[in-house]
Amino acid sequence: MGKISSFFRNVSSEMRKVSWPKRKELTRYTITVLSTVVFVALFFFVIDLGITAVIDWIL
Structure with missing residues (x-):
């Protein structure tokens, strides 16, 4: 169970680092x-x- 919670904590941490595009982009x-x-x-x-x-032309 500890591995799953650690995985989701790491996912959450990485998602905060993502550079999301602006609306125009x-x-x-x-x-x-x-x-x-x-x-x-x-x-x-x-x-x-x-x-x-x-x-169709051939047949």
């Missing part, structure tokens, strides 16, 4: 991630359409 990072996800999803959607068209 967090907003910028969130927009960057979301726009990247949308871009990659659209990219693979277009690639999938192209592969489907090629397969």
Whole structure:
């Protein structure tokens, strides 16, 4: 039981040392991630359409 409480004390201590991003930075990072996800999803959607068209043309 002592190991578990020691672990959580160490976790709490380390969490106080974390440098959390400011609201402006967090907003910028969130927009960057979301726009990247949308871009990659659209990219693979277009690639999938192209592969489907090629397969339909072959068959």
